Each structure stands twice: as C-alpha cells, then as structure tokens.
Amino acid sequence: MVDQKLKGRVLFEKIGKPTRIVAPMVDQSELAWRVLSRRYGATLCYTPMFHAKLFATSEKYRKEMWCDLDGDTELDRPLVVQFCANDPEYLLEAAKLVEDKCDAVDLNLGCPQGIAKKGHYGSFLMEEWELIHKLIRTLHDNLKVPVTAKIRVFPEQQKTLDYAKMVLDAGAQFLTVHGRLREQKGQKTGLADWDIIKFLRKELPQDTVFFANGNILYPEDIERCSEYINCDAVMSAEGNLYNPGVFNVEHIGDKDKTFPRVDRLAREYFNIIKNECSESLASRKAMKSHFFKLLRPFLPHHTDIRANIAALNAKSSLDEWEQKVVIPVEETVRKIFEDPTIDDTVVTLEKQLWGGSYKTVPYWRCQPYFRPVNGVTADKRVVEELESKKRQAETPLEKEKEKELKLD
Numbered sequence: 384m385v386d387q388k389l390k391g392r393v394l395f396e397k398i399g400k401p402t403r404i405v406a407p408m409v410d411q412s413e414l415a416w417r418v419l420s421r422r423y424g425a426t427l428c429y430t431p432m433f434h435a436k437l438f439a440t441s442e443k444y445r446k447e448m449w450c451d452l453d454g455d456t457e458l459d460r461p462l463v464v465q466f467c468a469n470d471p472e473y474l475l476e477a478a479k480l481v482e483d484k485c486d487a488v489d490l491n492l493g494c495p496q497g498i499a500k501k502g503h504y505g506s507f508l509m510e511e512w513e514l515i516h517k518l519i520r521t522l523h524d525n526l527k528v529p530v531t532a533k534i535r536v537f538p539e540q541q542k543t544l545d546y547a548k549m550v551l552d553a554g555a556q557f558l559t560v561h562g563r564l565r566e567q568k569g570q571k572t573g574l575a576d577w578d579i580i581k582f583l584r585k586e587l588p589q590d591t592v593f594f595a596n597g598n599i600l601y602p603e604d605i606e607r608c609s610e611y612i613n614c615d616a617v618m619s620a621e622g623n624l625y626n627p628g629v630f631n632v633e634h635i636g637d638k639d640k641t642f643p644r645v646d647r648l649a650r651e652y653f654n655i656i657k658n659e660c661s662e663s664l665a666s667r668k669a670m671k672s673h674f675f676k677l678l679r680p681f682l683p684h685h686t687d688i689r690a691n692i693a694a695l696n697a698k699s700s701l702d703e704w705e706q707k708v709v710i711p712v713e714e715t716v717r718k719i720f721e722d723p724t725i726d727d728t729v730v731t732l733e734k735q736l737w738g739g740s741y742k743t744v745p746y747w748r749c750q751p752y753f754r755p756v757n758g759v760t761a762d763k764r765v766v767e768e769l770e771s772k773k774r775q776a777e778t779p780l781e782k783e784k785e786k787e788l789k790l791d
C-alpha cells in the first residue's frame with residue numbers, strides 16, 4: 384500500500400496546492416464552519432481533533448462528531464481528519480473509518496490541555512519518540528490515504544529539528560509546525576516563534592510539505608508569514624474563529640470580504656447550518672460558541688442579544704436561533720447603517736515590533752479579539768513583551784558604548 388500512496392508534494396499538488404488552512408479546533412472546525420471558511424478564502428480545512436479510541440469504539444461519539452456530509456466531495460474538500468491517539472491499533476481502526484472521506488489523516492502532537500495530559504496524548508507524547516514513530520508508521524503502512532502531523536516546538540532548536548525529522552521519517556507527508564512551546568497555553572499563550580519555524584523549514588529536506596501556524600491576525604499576516612518562513616501554507620485557528628475573512632487575501636482592501644459585517648456573516652453561517660449541514664450534530668453543537676466569537680466586538684454594545692445567545696443551546700430550535708439572534712443582529716446593524724454619519728472605515732495603525740500592524744475595525748465588523756489578562760489585552764501584552772526584549776537586547780551594546788566612551 385505504501386508504494387501506491389501519494390507522497391507529500393504529489394498529494395499537495397493533487398489537492399490544489401492550498402495556501403490558507405483552517406486549523407484543527409476541538410468543537411470549532413466542524414463541517415458548517417469549514418463550509419463558511421472556504422467561502423472566505425480557506426483552501427484546506429482540518430477537522431477538530433477526534434479521540435481515536437472513542438471514534439473507533441463508540442458509535443455514539445462518532446455520530447456526535449461525524450456525519451455523511453463530512454468530507455463530501457462537493458461540500459467539504461480538501462479535508463484532513465485529525466486524531467489524537469496513543470495506541471496504534473485504535474488509531475488505525477479510527478482512521479480506517481474515514482479514509483474514504485478525506486485527503487489525509489493527521490496526528491495531533493500539539494494539544495497542551497490538561498485533558499491531553501490525563502489522556503496521555505497530544506503534546507504530552509513529545510518525549511515519547513518511539514511511540515510517535517509507531518503511531519505515524521502504522522498509518523503510513525496501512526491506510527489508503529497519507530498521514531500527516533502537527534507539532535509544537537521544544538525550547539531547543541536542534542532538538543525540535545531532530546523531532547521533526549523523526550516525524551517525517553515515520554511517514555508524515557505534511558508537517559505543520561505551531562511555533563509555541565507546550566507551556567504556552569491559556570494566559571501564557573504569548574507570541575508564536577516564527578524564527579524556530581523558519582529554522583526548521585530551512586533545515587528540513589526542501590521537498591517537505593511544510594505548514595506554519597501561529598500569530599495570524601489579519602489577511603496581510605498570511606503573506607508576511609509565508610514569505611518570512613518560506614512555507615507552503617499558513618494555518619490559522621483563533622484568527623479564523625473571530626474573523627473568517629482573515630483568509631480572504633485575494634480581496635485585501637475590500638472590507639466586506641476581509642472584515643465582513645457581523646449581520647451578514649451571522650446570516651450566512653446560520654443559513655449554512657440550516658440548509659446545507661442540518662444533519663451535522665457537531666455543527667449544531669458548535670453554533671453557540673461560534674456566534675459568541677463572530678459577534679465578539681458587537682455584543683458589549685448590544686447586551687440584549689448577548690443574553691439571548693446565552694439562553695440558547697444546541698437543542699434550541701433553529702427557528703429560535705433565527706428569531707432571537709440572527710434577525711435581531713440584522714435589524715440592529717441595519718439601524719446603524721441608517722445613520723449617514725457613521726464611520727465605517729478600517730484603519731491600519733503604525734507598524735509594530737512583531738512586523739505587522741494592528742487595525743481599528745468598526746464593532747459591527749468581524750475582527751481579531753485580544754483577550755485581557757489582569758486587565759491588559761493580548762495586543763498590549765505582546766507590544767510590552769517585545770519592547771522589553773528589545774531593551775534587554777540593546778542594553779549590553781549600550782554598556783559597551785559607555786565603556787568605550789570612558790576609555791576615550
């Protein structure tokens with residue numbers, strides 16, 4: 384089977400050389416979200432991580448996560464299905480159940496959450512190279528479709544390079560590198576390290592199909608990332624969740640495509656669920672969380688709609704969702720636009736130390752969200768961190784200069 388299987392670069396070409404990827408996201412990169420994201424420029428999507436053993440053994444779990452429309456050739460391709468696993472047999476059994484409905488199967492080696500520690504998977508396998516090798520090799524040897532992997536990085540460049548080489552040697556045909564350490568999660572997330580991703584790209588065999596992940600806020604960041612790293616494609620998770628328009632790089636400058644109005648996006652997403660993905664339980668379950676994120680900048684101004692979303696759940700009827708959320712959002716934004724004096728411009732601010740620029744976007748448009756920790760939002764934390772690093776880097780030089788002056 385291995386000989387007949389598509390190798391990385393051939394597979395990449397067969398699926399249309401995608402350059403903008405929706406990341407695997409538990410309970411968030413489900414079918415309806417993928418359909419929406421593709422309409423806004425995503426060219427490859429990953430499913431949420433599925434638990435291989437549960438997927439293989441529990442029909443109930445499978446029905447909650449997967450339906451006949453997932454991986455449909457008209458609606459949902461190209462698609463990579465992601466699993467977490469620590470047992471090669473269960474991983475293979477689970478992967479066999481989807482091999483006819485996807486383009487590749489990915490192994491999650493990045494999940495840093497407590498549940499992954501308890502279940503012994505994701506980034507908590509990072510020290511167990513033999514097991515990882517076996518998991519990947521089992522799929523490589525026995526699955527119809529290629530296997531791929533998504534990793535986090537170690538603090539040491541060389542160790543990360545050896546790790547990546549091992550993953551490729553086991554049979555991974557695409558490698559996604561999320562440039563954060565296992566410890567960088569929750570409040571400690573911080574910036575992803577593009578330099579280590581760039582180093583890996585440079586040092587790994589040049590025909591490796593290589594995806595970079597981390598720090599994408601705006602459509603412009605996608606090109607900046609792929610040029611800096613020289614990767615084949617760029618993957619985004621949070622940037623995509625708060626604004627699917629982040630992938631619309633072919634329409635930079637068109638704010639309706641890159642920072643869509645929340646009323647239009649809420650309607651479009653709702654219609655996808657209602658008309659195209661009604662049989663997807665996962666899509667129904669994820670709806671509440673998606674509405675909260677899509678409408679994130681808008682809800683503090685319209686707390687009645689926020690209360691309506693909070694009161695609904697996956698079992699509420701679609702009619703209720705439409706009446707209590709979608710239509711009120713549409714009516715509210717319509718009223719905003721009735722005022723001829725509103726300022727609907729997107730403003731790009733000055734360039735930052737991280738290489739890109741923040742933007743101010745009207746609150747009725749989708750946009751990145753900067754989570755506050757102890758009252759400081761993530762954008763400000765990043766700026767503070769980089770300025771402090773810059774100061775530290777400059778200090779020795781200045782001391783040297785002072786010394787020279789004294790000598791003179």
Ligand SMILES: Cc1cc2nc3c(=O)[nH]c(=O)nc-3n(C[C@H](O)[C@H](O)[C@H](O)COP(=O)(O)O)c2cc1C
Nearest residue numbers: 406407408409431432491493561597598619620621
């Ligand atoms: C809500 C959410 C769910 C996630 N679930 C997964 C997952 O199932 N599998 C995975 O490999 N990574 C998962 N991640 C990590 C993302 O795929 C990605 O690696 C990380 O968020 C960094 O990308 P970003 O900076 O674009 O957010 C998740 C991230 C978020 C925000």
